[in-house]
Amino acid sequence: MTVNKKIQRKKHVRPSNDPLTILSPGSKAPNFSLHTTPDQKVSLTDFRGRPVVIAFYPADWSPVCTDELSLYNQILSEFQKFNAEIMGISVDGVWTHLAFAKDRNLHLPLLSDFEPKGLVSKSYGAYNQKTGESERALFVIDHSGIVRWSYLSPDGVNPGADGILNALEKLYPEKREVTQVNAA
Amino acid sequence: MSSENTPKLTLPVNETRDHIQGSPTAKVTLVQYGDYQCPYCGEAYSIIKKIQKRFGSDLRFVFRNFPITEAHPFAETGAEIAEAAGAQGKFWEMHDYLYENQQSLSNVEFFARYANEKLGLDGKKLKKEVLAQAYTARIKEDFMTGIRSGVNGTPTFFINDYRHNGSYDYEVLEEAIEFAMGTKKIETKKTLVSRPERQTRR
Numbered sequence: 001m002t003v004n005k006k007i008q009r010k011k012h013v014r015p016s017n018d019p020l021t022i023l024s025p026g027s028k029a030p031n032f033s034l035h036t037t038p039d040q041k042v043s044l045t046d047f048r049g050r051p052v053v054i055a056f057y058p059a060d061w062s063p064v065c066t067d068e069l070s071l072y073n074q075i076l077s078e079f080q081k082f083n084a085e086i087m088g089i090s091v092d093g094v095w096t097h098l099a100f101a102k103d104r105n106l107h108l109p110l111l112s113d114f115e116p117k118g119l120v121s122k123s124y125g126a127y128n129q130k131t132g133e134s135e136r137a138l139f140v141i142d143h144s145g146i147v148r149w150s151y152l153s154p155d156g157v158n159p160g161a162d163g164i165l166n167a168l169e170k171l172y173p174e175k176r177e178v179t180q181v182n183a184a
Numbered sequence: 185m186s187s188e189n190t191p192k193l194t195l196p197v198n199e200t201r202d203h204i205q206g207s208p209t210a211k212v213t214l215v216q217y218g219d220y221q222c223p224y225c226g227e228a229y230s231i232i233k234k235i236q237k238r239f240g241s242d243l244r245f246v247f248r249n250f251p252i253t254e255a256h257p258f259a260e261t262g263a264e265i266a267e268a269a270g271a272q273g274k275f276w277e278m279h280d281y282l283y284e285n286q287q288s289l290s291n292v293e294f295f296a297r298y299a300n301e302k303l304g305l306d307g308k309k310l311k312k313e314v315l316a317q318a319y320t321a322r323i324k325e326d327f328m329t330g331i332r333s334g335v336n337g338t339p340t341f342f343i344n345d346y347r348h349n350g351s352y353d354y355e356v357l358e359e360a361i362e363f364a365m366g367t368k369k370i371e372t373k374k375t376l377v378s379r380p381e382r383q384t385r386r
Contacts, residue, residue, distance in 0.1 A: 074252050075331060105254050105255065157336075157349065158336035162332050
């Protein structure tokens with residue numbers, strides 16, 4: 001039992017030079033229920049019937065994350081065209097999320113993967129054991145809860161929004177025209 | 185610079201549509217997506233001036249709007265002012281003046297006066313257009329072409345249609361442009377690093 005436990009734990013530890021394997025398209029998206037405010041939780045299943053975009057990111061306040069989340073925040077109306085909900089997840093606590101969102105005028109929900117630390121990030125293969133933070137990883141989950149696109153961004157690189165919008169368009173081609181004609 | 189994984193401009197540079205400095209026959213085209221209130225774009229502004237001086241007629245420079253208004257509430261105003269001046273034939277003069285006076289962005293009158301007194305434009309018309317957001321559609325079009333091309337913050341540069349993933353420091357941009365010109369054969373690590381200076385500065 002102890003030996004098995006040790007092996008299992010070892011499996012989770014990723015050497016820093018070893019590529020992470022994030023959940024790939026076709027996988028069932030693991031459900032979660034995380035705090036977005038001190039008294040409010042958000043679950044993946046709350047959005048069943050709608051596409052969901054999850055942006056895991058290392059930390060509130062860090063420069064690349066701010067760029068990335070500000071960008072998504074700026075184009076919320078583009079995601080709404082697909083009836084998609086976009087949310088950010090990091091291991092920061094709810095109070096720092098609230099302060100960060102207020103400071104940067106962010107209107108998308110930020111979920112706190114705080115306790116047990118990084119559990120949800122780990123379930124998506126998007127946790128960096130070495131830094132103790134979520135990786136910068138994107139997932140597009142369809143209306144039935146299946147991962148349809150995922151992307152692990154190189155460290156320090158803001159992935160932008162084009163990959164997400166391309167994935168949503170591919171999934172829901174009937175919305176494509178609307179997105180291409182209209183601007184933010 | 186070009187590779188399968190590097191994002192590419194979805195809307196190619198268009199001589200009649202875009203704001204352009206330089207000749208279409210220039211060896212390299214540098215496109216910037218910028219926000220007039222963004223402090224990093226303010227930094228990049230003077231660097232681009234040096235880059236233009238360094239490469240002369242070998243370089244064509246294009247500016248497209250990318251106002252991140254949720255973060256920079258006066259970015260849209262800045263873009264409107266530049267476009268309104270552009271409609272009267274003085275885009276670049278106003279573009280430069282905006283970046284040299286970023287702290288005054290909330291004051292449309294300040295720029296209208298400059299348009300009137302220094303550029304010989306109809307300042308009243310400019311102000312009226314800015315307040316009416318006359319160029320919003322154009323600005324939004326710029327913005328969305330940026331989103332679809334992989335613009336991931338401001339400033340973002342494209343060199344010969346491919347996104348420049350390095351920093352906007354002078355040496356890095358210079359090397360990337362030399363590489364695109366074919367005058368530099370080996371791409372050093374510098375150009376491949378993703379904006380490290382920008383990250384540490386924040």
